[in-house]
Amino acid sequence: MSTNINLPPQLEVIDRPLDTQMTISMGPQHPSTHGVLRVELVLDGEMVVKATPDIGYLHTGMEKLFEYKKYQQGIVITDRMDYLNPLGNNLAYVMAAEKLLAIEIPERAQTIRVLFCELQRIASHLVWLGTHALDIGAMTVFFYCFREREKILNLIEAASGGRLTPSYFRIGGLMMDLPAGFESRVKQFLDGFPSALKDFQKLLTGNRIFQKRTQNVGRISGPDAIDWGLSGPCLRGSGVQLDIRRANPYTGYEKYDFEIPIEHDGDVWARYLVRLSEMKESQKIVTQALSRLRPGPVKADAPKVVLPDREAMKQHMDALIHHFLIVAEGFDVPAGEVYHPIEASKGELGVYIRSTGGPKPSRVHFRGPSFVNLSALPDLAQGAMIADIVAIIGSLDIVLGEIDR
Amino acid sequence: MSIITDVIQSTKAIIQGMGVTLSYIPKRKWTVQYPEEPVTVQPRYRGQHLLHVDENGKEKCVACFLCAAACPSECIYIIAKDDPRSPAERTGVDERFAEVYNIDYGRCIFCGYCVEACPKDAITHGYNFELSVYNRADLLKTKTDLLITTQLQSKNYRVAFSDEDVDSEYKEV
Numbered sequence: 167m168s169t170n171i172n173l174p175p176q177l178e179v180i181d182r183p184l185d186t187q188m189t190i191s192m193g194p195q196h197p198s199t200h201g202v203l204r205v206e207l208v209l210d211g212e213m214v215v216k217a218t219p220d221i222g223y224l225h226t227g228m229e230k231l232f233e234y235k236k237y238q239q240g241i242v243i244t245d246r247m248d249y250l251n252p253l254g255n256n257l258a259y260v261m262a263a264e265k266l267l268a269i270e271i272p273e274r275a276q277t278i279r280v281l282f283c284e285l286q287r288i289a290s291h292l293v294w295l296g297t298h299a300l301d302i303g304a305m306t307v308f309f310y311c312f313r314e315r316e317k318i319l320n321l322i323e324a325a326s327g328g329r330l331t332p333s334y335f336r337i338g339g340l341m342m343d344l345p346a347g348f349e350s351r352v353k354q355f356l357d358g359f360p361s362a363l364k365d366f367q368k369l370l371t372g373n374r375i376f377q378k379r380t381q382n383v384g385r386i387s388g389p390d391a392i393d394w395g396l397s398g399p400c401l402r403g404s405g406v407q408l409d410i411r412r413a414n415p416y417t418g419y420e421k422y423d424f425e426i427p428i429e430h431d432g433d434v435w436a437r438y439l440v441r442l443s444e445m446k447e448s449q450k451i452v453t454q455a456l457s458r459l460r461p462g463p464v465k466a467d468a469p470k471v472v473l474p475d476r477e478a479m480k481q482h483m484d485a486l487i488h489h490f491l492i493v494a495e496g497f498d499v500p501a502g503e504v505y506h507p508i509e510a511s512k513g514e515l516g517v518y519i520r521s522t523g524g525p526k527p528s529r530v531h532f533r534g535p536s537f538v539n540l541s542a543l544p545d546l547a548q549g550a551m552i553a554d555i556v557a558i559i560g561s562l563d564i565v566l567g568e569i570d571r
Numbered sequence: 572m573s574i575i576t577d578v579i580q581s582t583k584a585i586i587q588g589m590g591v592t593l594s595y596i597p598k599r600k601w602t603v604q605y606p607e608e609p610v611t612v613q614p615r616y617r618g619q620h621l622l623h624v625d626e627n628g629k630e631k632c633v634a635c636f637l638c639a640a641a642c643p644s645e646c647i648y649i650i651a652k653d654d655p656r657s658p659a660e661r662t663g664v665d666e667r668f669a670e671v672y673n674i675d676y677g678r679c680i681f682c683g684y685c686v687e688a689c690p691k692d693a694i695t696h697g698y699n700f701e702l703s704v705y706n707r708a709d710l711l712k713t714k715t716d717l718l719i720t721t722q723l724q725s726k727n728y729r730v731a732f733s734d735e736d737v738d739s740e741y742k743e744v
Binding site for chain 2: 235238239242243304306313316320323324325326327328331333341345365368369372373374375376378473479480486489490493494
């Protein structure tokens, strides 16, 4: 036990001798820390005096790995960072690379990207909702959430072939066009989704037990949230209306009509309500994206960057040469540096790429929303009860794959 | 709020929640009883690789190493060989072929880059996903394990028709 613990100002009333305090380690095997997160808790009775997150148990050196892979090979690494939102990660990375290459993406590819990103956002929020409710003690929601997520994963599997690691977006467009009959399948999912949402609300929103566990827990004010650098639903739960899809639109989000839900309480309950409303908004965007789908190319007209059409590759010599060159040697990206932020399901996901020319980046860095949001945990947890720690960690919606990278 | 109202409201919440749960009992089930029942995979599903042969039973692979170059996890190992015999005498292979074609499934990430890279459509992703082994060395699959003519297929999957909808995975009670 350390002896020089600084009591936070709001806890000065508990003027107890230090030997009533105890340091315990929560995690890294604790099931409610959503991965291998260890939180060092200094407790006074049941009250948390200090919480220090300890990360790095899942460090895989992904950012360094980018420097040894060609630009197109980097896409598969991004899948594995925030594994609940792989298509969002794909999008951030390919859009940053496209910014450097100055490629124009065809309309259809952009619409499909929006469609998948929003489906993935729903899937990510569903996992959050299920596990968050499970942490707090409501088990049923977990199964229903995973059933809905399964439908989205099937859609992603139908288009890309992968369920958890789709790598569907490529630099300059998409891996391939949508399969036949895809639109009707998405419609089918959208038809069933509102009733599932209604079930979640019946199980949780009106549930007094859930309300008592979440209301007035882990409060953070709007200015504080900005100071901590929170983004995404955590920031909007504190009454700050900031969404990159609206503030700095990309992939044509400016053409879609959607609301940015905000709540003003800044507690776990507010963040729950924001995410639930966000799922409804995402559903609206998916519906609009479906109606915007027009036939057309899904790959940009950049023969030195984008793999040629398979039929063209088998018939035309120049296409075959480009195919061999892109696969074997990669493509040259002009020197320069670029930062591209997108609104991932957890907040602002930014990709920084520095290129010195050549087929491999010289540095890739990710601004992971989970990492920044977790940094506010000490502030949120101060003065909370130990039982509320799981609720607070759950409400931040962290994925350790993205935090440790 | 008093304890009594809390107790009443909590009880109400539990009853309401149980109502939702009970309403699901007569509905269709989503759970698949794998492995008693096959799992449905989508046509584009990326499973264990298949090395294809052409209509004459000849291996399509010409050992151009493009799949190995495209692979982000560097799991493909090829040794190329030239067959000097005349086309009439050759059986089963092309003029240039892969003498050794290994995929290390301990490294493979099933990204599909090798399939995209192959100019001859010689390698594709099959649907086999049951790849667990007792010995780590067994994860290294050789050409015999990969060739479409010799690969052992699991009975535990079913490929959805390309226009089949999501709900095909629902099964009636």
